[in-house]
Amino acid sequence: MAKVPLTFTLNDAEIGVFVVPGSNLLDVLRRGAGDLTPKEGCAQGACGACTVLIDGVPHLSCLTLAEMAEGRRISTTGGLAVGPELHPLQTAFMEGFAAQCGFCTAGMLMSAKALLDQTPNPTRDQVIEAISGNLCRCTGYEPIVDAILTAAAKMQGRTA
Amino acid sequence: MAIHRGRGFACINYPIGMNLGGDPAQALVHSTPDGKFMVALSAIDLGQGMKSVTRQIAAETLGVPVEDVYVDTADSDTGPHDMGSFASRGTHRVGNAVIRASAEARKQMMEAAADELEVNAADLTTDGRGNIHVKGAPSRSITVADTATAAQFKQGRTLSGRGIFLIPPSDADPDTGEMTPVTCFAHAALVIDVIVDDETGEVEVTEINSAYEVGRALNPRLVEQQLIGGAWMGVSHALYETTEPYYPDRSHGPEDFNTYLMPGPGQIVPHHIAVLERPAEDAPFGGKGPGEMCANPVLPAIANAIYNAVGVRCDRLPITPEKVLRGLQANGGARPQGGNNGATQGGSMPQGQR
Numbered sequence: 001m002a003k004v005p006l007t008f009t010l011n012d013a014e015i016g017v018f019v020v021p022g023s024n025l026l027d028v029l030r031r032g033a034g035d036l037t038p039k040e041g042c043a044q045g046a047c048g049a050c051t052v053l054i055d056g057v058p059h060l061s062c063l064t065l066a067e068m069a070e071g072r073r074i075s076t077t078g079g080l081a082v083g084p085e086l087h088p089l090q091t092a093f094m095e096g097f098a099a100q101c102g103f104c105t106a107g108m109l110m111s112a113k114a115l116l117d118q119t120p121n122p123t124r125d126q127v128i129e130a131i132s133g134n135l136c137r138c139t140g141y142e143p144i145v146d147a148i149l150t151a152a153a154k155m156q157g158r159t160a
Numbered sequence: 161m162a163i164h165r166g167r168g169f170a171c172i173n174y175p176i177g178m179n180l181g182g183d184p185a186q187a188l189v190h191s192t193p194d195g196k197f198m199v200a201l202s203a204i205d206l207g208q209g210m211k212s213v214t215r216q217i218a219a220e221t222l223g224v225p226v227e228d229v230y231v232d233t234a235d236s237d238t239g240p241h242d243m244g245s246f247a248s249r250g251t252h253r254v255g256n257a258v259i260r261a262s263a264e265a266r267k268q269m270m271e272a273a274a275d276e277l278e279v280n281a282a283d284l285t286t287d288g289r290g291n292i293h294v295k296g297a298p299s300r301s302i303t304v305a306d307t308a309t310a311a312q313f314k315q316g317r318t319l320s321g322r323g324i325f326l327i328p329p330s331d332a333d334p335d336t337g338e339m340t341p342v343t344c345f346a347h348a349a350l351v352i353d354v355i356v357d358d359e360t361g362e363v364e365v366t367e368i369n370s371a372y373e374v375g376r377a378l379n380p381r382l383v384e385q386q387l388i389g390g391a392w393m394g395v396s397h398a399l400y401e402t403t404e405p406y407y408p409d410r411s412h413g414p415e416d417f418n419t420y421l422m423p424g425p426g427q428i429v430p431h432h433i434a435v436l437e438r439p440a441e442d443a444p445f446g447g448k449g450p451g452e453m454c455a456n457p458v459l460p461a462i463a464n465a466i467y468n469a470v471g472v473r474c475d476r477l478p479i480t481p482e483k484v485l486r487g488l489q490a491n492g493g494a495r496p497q498g499g500n501n502g503a504t505q506g507g508s509m510p511q512g513q514r
Contacts, residue, residue, distance in 0.1 A: 046417035100207030140392030
């Protein structure tokens with residue numbers, strides 16, 4: 001099948017690639033754009049490891065047709081840090097021991113970022129709701145929830 | 161129809177490592193020309209903290225800052241042999257091998273420094289901040305970096321060490337059956353509170369209280385992280401994860417996350433942990449490591465709590481609502497066992513009052 005051109009913004013970089021119609025966004029991000037931060041867990045929308053933001057809204061990139069990204073703004077964990085400065089969520093995850101094997105972490109971070117962008121002072125229940133589509137096998141979730149609340153507090157200049 | 165509260169207890173004596181024809185682990189340590197140390201292992205860090213703990217152990221043994229130690233577990237083809245990351249053996253087996261390799265490298269480092277300072281190596285000590293100096297005379301010193309450079313470019317020697325730790329094979333005595341498969345046990349006890357709905361058969365874990373004896377907690381945050389996450393996995397094994405629902409008939413087995421249930425962040429259980437530190441004699445700096453026993457005792461404690469709540473004894477995992485309901489049916493209804501002293505509000509209560 002003839003490839004079609006696709007352009008989108010990936011973490012402030014303009015990306016232009018040719019994709020096979022019907023490709024999913026996760027494959028295009030990883031293989032086409034070379035951003036390996038979104039992970040393929042289940043490839044059927046059940047685990048959340050591939051979560052990316054499209055115009056600020058979390059999407060499961062494994063279930064998203066790549067052509068839907070045309071002209072839109074994609075955010076991944078690869079764009080969270082500014083130079084050597086980690087995003088407060090990344091720092092809180094690291095300092096709060098919120099990752100073990102790390103495979104869910106990129107998806108967790110993007111779900112958390114989407115929440116904090118919209119709801120800077122979330123309740124614990126709102127945090128749990130925001131990451132309810134992200135499976136983690138190692139942590140028991142509690143350190144992740146705590147880390148997101150810590151990051152929210154830090155971004156608001158409070159102590160958690 | 162009612163919600164019943166129950167409390168269950170379980171304890172565990174957990175063997176660290178295994179012994180199927182012997183259990184060896186190897187480590188190799190060498191310095192770079194600028195005095196950093198590389199620890200080569202084939203033990204794998206799959207998130208449990210193998211790299212962090214062996215890095216601490218190597219730094220402590222070498223007497224250098226932890227920042228100056230790198231652990232490489234990249235390739236089991238090219239690295240020294242190791243049995244693997246399983247059986248909760250990592251900290252104990254690999255840690256002991258790293259101590260031996262690091263001790264040999266330290267000896268060479270001290271000899272190289274002694275040549276440079278023109279003193280006896282036995283009179284030297286490390287300050288743990290990257291310097292080697294004469295005991296009692298901190299000004300008579302040389303940096304580890306300068307020592308490594310001198311060793312390589314002037315003296316023509318390596319600062320390196322080899323380490324192996326072996327728990328030898330232990331066959332059963334043909335007369336008595338006695339054997340010594342392991343040298344070191346860790347211990348834990350858990351109290352778990354549940355509520356059981358006798359109408360739906362659903363079980364909810366409401367609280368976990370645990371005490372773990374893991375030797376010295378070499379990295380207390382990693383220990384806590386393993387215990388919290390491991391207990392969650394135990395809850396998941398006990399109540400949710402069905403691998404072979406009609407074993408040995410393979411039908412209706414799960415094929416993906418849609419049919420393999422795991423609790424999500426909405427099912428976080430409050431877990432209060434007491435870590436008791438009793439350094440073990442043959443363990444690296446006394447650390448035995450938590451490992452698999454984070455999850456194991458959770459399952460019997462939940463099974464006991466369900467029995468305490470409704471009198472149903474489930475001996476097949478996971479304990480699904482279907483199994484609880486079948487047990488209730490066989491018993492002619494819930495039979496709370498009582499005696500769950502201290503379980504919040506105790507006993508049964510009509511639905512809606514939980």
